[in-house]
Amino acid sequence: MKTTLTTCPWCGTGCNFYLFTDERGQLSGVEPAAGHPVSRGQLCLKGWNAHAFVAHPERLTVPLYRRQGELVPCDWNSALDLLHERLSAIAERHGPDSLMFLASAKASNEENFLLMKLARAGFGTNNIDHCARLCHSSTVFGLAETLGSGAMTNSLDCFEQTDLVLVIGSNTTEQHPLIGSRILQAKQRGADLIVIDSRTIRLARHADLHLRPRNGTDVALLCGIMRQILADGLEDRDFIAARCENFAAFETSLRDCTPERVAAITGEPEEQLVAAARRFARAEKAMIVFAMGITQHSHGVDNVRALSNLALLTGNLGRPGTGINPLRGQNNVQGACDMGALPDVYSGYQKVSDPAVRKKFAAAWGVDLPEQPGLMATHAMEAAAEGRIRGMLIMGENPLLSEANQGLIRQALQKLEFLAVIDIFPTETAQLADLVLPAACYAERDGSYTSTERRVQRGRKAIEPPGEARADWQILRALLGRCGLQADDTGPEQTMMEISTLTPSYAGISYPRLEGAGLQWPCPEAEHPGTPILHVENCSRGKARFSPVTYRPSAEVPDTDYPFLLNTGRTGVHWHTGSMTRRSHLLDREEREPYVEIHPQDAARHQLKERQPLQISSRRGSIEALARITDRVPAGQLFIPFHFVEGAANALTNNALDPESGIPEFKVCAVRLQPC
Amino acid sequence: MLKQLAEKDLLRLLERIATRRRLLTPQRQSDGSRLLLPWPGGLPELVGTPLQRKPTEIFFPQLELLMELDNSGDVRLPVPADKPVALLGLDHFDLAAIAFLDRFFLSRPTDDAYLRRRHDALLVGLSGLAGPQGATLPPAETCDLELILVPDKLLARPHAKLGEELLAGFTAADPTALRAIDRSPAERPATLLAAARLLQEDQVPEAFWEEIAARCIACGGCNFACPTCNCFGVQDRTFGNRTERSRLWDSCQLDAFMREAGGHNPLGTETLRTRRRVYHKLVADPLRWGELGCVACGRCDRACPTGIGMLALCEDLVRR
Amino acid sequence: MTIPASLYAPRPCRLLETSDLTPQEKLFRLQLADDTSLGHQPGQFIQLSLPGLTEAPISIASSPTRGPVFELGVRRAGRLTSALHQLAPGATIGIRGPFGRPFQLDALRSGPLLLIAGGCGLAPLRSLIQYCQDRPEEFGAVHILYGARSPADLMFKDDLAVWQRSDRLDCRTTVDRTPAASCYDGDTGLLPELLSRLDFDPTDCRAVLVGPPPMYRPVIAELRRLGLDGDRRIMLSLERQMRCGVGKCGHCSIEHLSCCSDGPVFWLEEVENLRGAL
Ligand SMILES: Cc1cc2nc3c(=O)[nH]c(=O)nc-3n(C[C@H](O)[C@H](O)[C@H](O)COP(=O)(O)OP(=O)(O)OC[C@H]3O[C@@H](n4cnc5c(N)ncnc54)[C@H](O)[C@@H]3O)c2cc1C
Ligand code: SF4
Numbered sequence A: 001m002k003t004t005l006t007t008c009p010w011c012g013t014g015c016n017f018y019l020f021t022d023e024r025g026q027l028s029g030v031e032p033a034a035g036h037p038v039s040r041g042q043l044c045l046k047g048w049n050a051h052a053f054v055a056h057p058e059r060l061t062v063p064l065y066r067r068q069g070e071l072v073p074c075d076w077n078s079a080l081d082l083l084h085e086r087l088s089a090i091a092e093r094h095g096p097d098s099l100m101f102l103a104s105a106k107a108s109n110e111e112n113f114l115l116m117k118l119a120r121a122g123f124g125t126n127n128i129d130h131c132a133r134l135c136h137s138s139t140v141f142g143l144a145e146t147l148g149s150g151a152m153t154n155s156l157d158c159f160e161q162t163d164l165v166l167v168i169g170s171n172t173t174e175q176h177p178l179i180g181s182r183i184l185q186a187k188q189r190g191a192d193l194i195v196i197d198s199r200t201i202r203l204a205r206h207a208d209l210h211l212r213p214r215n216g217t218d219v220a221l222l223c224g225i226m227r228q229i230l231a232d233g234l235e236d237r238d239f240i241a242a243r244c245e246n247f248a249a250f251e252t253s254l255r256d257c258t259p260e261r262v263a264a265i266t267g268e269p270e271e272q273l274v275a276a277a278r279r280f281a282r283a284e285k286a287m288i289v290f291a292m293g294i295t296q297h298s299h300g301v302d303n304v305r306a307l308s309n310l311a312l313l314t315g316n317l318g319r320p321g322t323g324i325n326p327l328r329g330q331n332n333v334q335g336a337c338d339m340g341a342l343p344d345v346y347s348g349y350q351k352v353s354d355p356a357v358r359k360k361f362a363a364a365w366g367v368d369l370p371e372q373p374g375l376m377a378t379h380a381m382e383a384a385a386e387g388r389i390r391g392m393l394i395m396g397e398n399p400l401l402s403e404a405n406q407g408l409i410r411q412a413l414q415k416l417e418f419l420a421v422i423d424i425f426p427t428e429t430a431q432l433a434d435l436v437l438p439a440a441c442y443a444e445r446d447g448s449y450t451s452t453e454r455r456v457q458r459g460r461k462a463i464e465p466p467g468e469a470r471a472d473w474q475i476l477r478a479l480l481g482r483c484g485l486q487a488d489d490t491g492p493e494q495t496m497m498e499i500s501t502l503t504p505s506y507a508g509i510s511y512p513r514l515e516g517a518g519l520q521w522p523c524p525e526a527e528h529p530g531t532p533i534l535h536v537e538n539c540s541r542g543k544a545r546f547s548p549v550t551y552r553p554s555a556e557v558p559d560t561d562y563p564f565l566l567n568t569g570r571t572g573v574h575w576h577t578g579s580m581t582r583r584s585h586l587l588d589r590e591e592r593e594p595y596v597e598i599h600p601q602d603a604a605r606h607q608l609k610e611r612q613p614l615q616i617s618s619r620r621g622s623i624e625a626l627a628r629i630t631d632r633v634p635a636g637q638l639f640i641p642f643h644f645v646e647g648a649a650n651a652l653t654n655n656a657l658d659p660e661s662g663i664p665e666f667k668v669c670a671v672r673l674q675p676c
Numbered sequence B: 001m002l003k004q005l006a007e008k009d010l011l012r013l014l015e016r017i018a019t020r021r022r023l024l025t026p027q028r029q030s031d032g033s034r035l036l037l038p039w040p041g042g043l044p045e046l047v048g049t050p051l052q053r054k055p056t057e058i059f060f061p062q063l064e065l066l067m068e069l070d071n072s073g074d075v076r077l078p079v080p081a082d083k084p085v086a087l088l089g090l091d092h093f094d095l096a097a098i099a100f101l102d103r104f105f106l107s108r109p110t111d112d113a114y115l116r117r118r119h120d121a122l123l124v125g126l127s128g129l130a131g132p133q134g135a136t137l138p139p140a141e142t143c144d145l146e147l148i149l150v151p152d153k154l155l156a157r158p159h160a161k162l163g164e165e166l167l168a169g170f171t172a173a174d175p176t177a178l179r180a181i182d183r184s185p186a187e188r189p190a191t192l193l194a195a196a197r198l199l200q201e202d203q204v205p206e207a208f209w210e211e212i213a214a215r216c217i218a219c220g221g222c223n224f225a226c227p228t229c230n231c232f233g234v235q236d237r238t239f240g241n242r243t244e245r246s247r248l249w250d251s252c253q254l255d256a257f258m259r260e261a262g263g264h265n266p267l268g269t270e271t272l273r274t275r276r277r278v279y280h281k282l283v284a285d286p287l288r289w290g291e292l293g294c295v296a297c298g299r300c301d302r303a304c305p306t307g308i309g310m311l312a313l314c315e316d317l318v319r320r
Numbered sequence C: 001m002t003i004p005a006s007l008y009a010p011r012p013c014r015l016l017e018t019s020d021l022t023p024q025e026k027l028f029r030l031q032l033a034d035d036t037s038l039g040h041q042p043g044q045f046i047q048l049s050l051p052g053l054t055e056a057p058i059s060i061a062s063s064p065t066r067g068p069v070f071e072l073g074v075r076r077a078g079r080l081t082s083a084l085h086q087l088a089p090g091a092t093i094g095i096r097g098p099f100g101r102p103f104q105l106d107a108l109r110s111g112p113l114l115l116i117a118g119g120c121g122l123a124p125l126r127s128l129i130q131y132c133q134d135r136p137e138e139f140g141a142v143h144i145l146y147g148a149r150s151p152a153d154l155m156f157k158d159d160l161a162v163w164q165r166s167d168r169l170d171c172r173t174t175v176d177r178t179p180a181a182s183c184y185d186g187d188t189g190l191l192p193e194l195l196s197r198l199d200f201d202p203t204d205c206r207a208v209l210v211g212p213p214p215m216y217r218p219v220i221a222e223l224r225r226l227g228l229d230g231d232r233r234i235m236l237s238l239e240r241q242m243r244c245g246v247g248k249c250g251h252c253s254i255e256h257l258s259c260c261s262d263g264p265v266f267w268l269e270e271v272e273n274l275r276g277a278l
């Protein structure tokens, strides 16, 4: 019997727990870490069950390659040789930019860094991206423009000091349960709560104000609120004067956003809007919390700009209990971005287009580096469908279920000359691969992860991987070696040293310093205590910038043929495409079947019964799901979680992309339904 | 007879125990919490916050192999460990919880899986000045032997034959040494008893449960942390033609806990589930076992992310 | 040390024969691999085990008076029951049990019996009906009232035909709706209506109810109206999710009772005032 302290592999909250290992060398349970500042002896259901999928019989245990249409076992050396040869051959014939690399928000910082190095230094392309494209690319883009840093500005502890929490587009108690619980606790101790969400999520039941704008109209709503704040003279003049720029242009841009107009667009009564504006602006310290409901729109970046404007207008930045707080979804999506698993930046958001930066990395790695920013994941899929991307390496992602418009993604992946997948389970994406490499899961390898509050923490190996499975970093090191780069089998600790030398915001981070509660970046020096709150005196970019926005409707809205608005997302018990949670007994038992939430009025109109099988169709595809009649959704809206391959919500969704962030419009498309 | 243990005596006692048993002792972890783990030698961490993980998990683990089945219908039961276990450092609440689970699992029909782990286990209780910041722990007597921390001294008192044998040969202590600390027996908190009464008399309005339930995020922590919770689910995992059938901690706070295949769910709302969690311990258990199912260890209050653990909830209930 | 026999290890059984009862329900004839008899009483259930799919509680649908072969009538409801429907004779199936408190036969011997089943509930009642058939001298008049959604959903049609022909039994069926082209000649409507038209002497009568949850309250109300008042008049069998069958797993609890071991058969007054029981 043994215990291993590690970081939770699910959401970006960053809880820590002890993994228990039994006499057979298998995981037998989880116990929350009582002394850890995030978990504080508590976990959500997924955390308590984080051991459950690890020993599942369907774990991948040997490398597999496709021979005559079948995936058959092979040894590691031939698998790695094959991968290297096929990618090199494609690069040679069609240029390095015919390759695409997908990193993983479930892999460690070190592994994302190594894959980024493999793509750039090993194969000479900036075509690297990961699922942040699908979740917070709008945030990274929008906040980089307005503040200079795309990360959560404040810390989780701030919920204990704030006077008001504004939750918009985040079902926090289900998606970041231990942040949701802090919001509930804040409410209990007397803080105000405003929830803006079309669905009546749990937090909405506790809110002082719940606004339910039509999905896709947030820009209008937020502009309306800001105009009202100005009309009431409740803006923070001192803060604006001292810390911000471009206010005049911003003020002018709000002129048309009158309550009447906004009410007409959003469907939200004027009084609600006015009340929300006054309550928010009067709070001494207010925190804005948001997630996918803001980012996953064809105008996701504008949504983020609007929120940033709201915080600046009211001076809610750089102080405890305030801030613009995007909740990052995956346990290491913040880290994967930090590590430069993005097409336009190296680690620490250093731009590939900056010659000085390129020179620094080229010198460290001893190779020339490509200058052109690479393709975003979503664009790469389009390019693959058109035959411009020919080879792809996917590490720990399941785009076939997670990206919008499944039909297009399937076509793209099938068209590839060579697809290699590194994963722990035979996912739907792995089924299409030419080569599948078995990876170690979080409990079987060392590494570090960066949580939503920029907290870099250790993950620790508790048990051996099954069969011949290897840690991603081992696989990547072997590939780097085949590309003629440094490939000694040193572990993640050494990789972190490389990261810290090349990445200013991680410069002070090293494994010994991560013991305990970890460190919040920026941590520029070896003695630096880390940074719980960003932009305290100055913003990362100097002055904070007001960025005027105008409302643009969603790309596809309901019409007579497709009369319902489809909203997609997750449930509290499953993780994304379900490859792990659907293999965990208690989580699987909670939700086993695809379902669709439908308002009682709509159900009555279509004479639907609870649990009746329905066919839901959009212009792109059609799926089956069981009716769940509930007033959580407003009339006219359907909600489907995207976990289930048998009723894949993303067969329906629209891959209309935000022009700046490349994020698909997961939160709005038009569908129709019929009983089946 | 009351004994006195110097450091080297305690070590000798631990060695004695460890010759015949797998000895688990409290060990401090890097985050400051204490967990029961195989004794690594040396002095155990007796003093501090309560054991973080409920010690009943040694007998009823979070995930436990029940048997292996093969396709021909053969069943293989797990082989019991070659040595019985010894748990050291159990406070009054831990022992009360073990007694509760013993009665539950060992009353007929006997749960053989529990018994395989529980059989012949040695329990070493802990009381006296071993609480957090030197707070006094109440007497811990339903065990084989009890360690009692008094100022400057560690005392040991046997409560069963096995304890007596283990303590043989150590120096006798002056019984008055016990007078230096408060030895009044543990009592269940008054709010818990008052809340139990209100519930038994059916005086709790539905609105109360609704309000509490609205704050429950269904993490299951209150059940997983509770040393008297005994509900379990069963899972099968098939490797080729061998199937491992295991049981695992379940939680009545989950919607599917009682949901049936056709969709009918007797615990179909969070209000019903919240009520059940409390009702089960404060009304059903007394009816069935003549005793509250809550030993007031406080673990669910610490595990609940939204502050509606048993004791917080009872306080709220009684206050209203 | 002596550890008692495992509570959780299934015993192997041979599947002798299967036949379709309805489009969703099948009959399974089984015998313990060691040819001993199951030793059950009407109203009890077994935990049926299939490796990889855990277990499901299934009522024993045949009477102990019929020898070591026993029968189950199973609806295809989910993973395990669907896999069971795929099995062919000769297959090995694991079972545990029999478990649970049976129908209280002693109390049923005094006067006329109303055996009322809805849907799948006829399976456990069939065990009792067969018992009454085989020991006619022990029982008074037996009225069987069985309700299903449609004629096609009536389980055990062959048995129903035999029971209807028998002059010792009074057997009636009712369905929620009759399709236009149907040769069904039973009643249409809900069970309470069928019950209200029944001619019987309530004085010493006992009723046994097994059916889906929504059936209980209206049928009980009607029985009361017809004079089945007071204690030990109405017995019912309840269904809950069950994992262990022996009072340990907690899934089947009804307030302080365990449906699996304190039930599944209860006298109405034992559960009527327990929240969520009916
Ligand atoms: C005492 C008793 C007697 C029963 N007798 C019969 C019978 O004679 N014929 C028949 O067709 N059905 C009977 N049932 C219902 C039957 O047990 C369920 O339909 C069956 O468990 C569904 O299992 P599954 O694996 O196919 O479904 P899934 O939905 O895939 O299984 C889910 C899990 O939940 C549990 N579960 C789901 N629904 C129920 C339920 N209604 N009752 C208990 N556990 C459930 C099962 O243990 C299973 O492991 C009885 C139930 C009880 C409690
Ligand atoms: S809140 Fe997130 S990090 Fe914490 S236990 Fe749950 S899934 Fe893990």
Ligand code: SF4
Binding pocket: B222, B225, B226, B227, B228, B229, B281, B293, B294, B295, B296, B297, B298, B299, B300, B301, B309, B310, B311
């Ligand atoms: S205090 Fe909570 S955890 Fe402890 S016994 Fe009572 S209910 Fe269980």
Ligand code: SF4
Binding pocket: B215, B216, B217, B218, B219, B220, B221, B222, B223, B253, B303, B304, B305, B306, B307, B308, B309
């Ligand atoms: S610990 Fe609290 S939030 Fe979690 S299930 Fe229990 S009552 Fe609900």
Ligand code: FES
Binding pocket: C241, C242, C243, C244, C245, C246, C247, C248, C249, C250, C251, C252, C253, C258, C259, C260, C261
């Ligand atoms: S089925 Fe396990 S307690 Fe009843």
